[in-house]
Amino acid sequence: MSEIIRVGMADMKSAHAGKRLRTTGLGSCVGIIIYDEKTSSAVMAHIMLPDSQNTSAPVKRAKFADTAIEDMINYFLGQRIPKHRLRAKIAGGAQMFSFSNSDTFRIGPRNTEAVKQLLSDASIRIVFEDTGGTSGRTIEFNPEDQRLEIRTVHKGVVTA
Structure with a gap:
């Protein structure tokens, strides 16, 4: 059994073959995995908000989609892995607050939209996404075979 590296909220970690990345508690948050098949390396981030633009205090960069994705890409470039080889899988972004249509409470959909746009821009x-809905998720990624296991509350397990 391979070692599991736990990725907390507003956290980002890397792994190679022989290790797996796991994050829990993806409600409105989005789990992002960027990986390179050739080197069996991956980075996972558990982002909480779409962007860091309106934040004045020093922040944990993995908390925000914009800064987390920038750091994830820079990790691979620092390993001399060309960007054209990178692929992504994402999960989470649930609409956890159904009592309001206000954009303020659309955190999950806003996170998902931001992640998709930032990855497209880069x-x-x-190659796979399991986003939206109203249920929380736990995800686990194996860099060796690029399999993502998603456990969704009250819905079971999906592997992609």
């Missing part, structure tokens, strides 16, 4: 193809 020319990183999303």
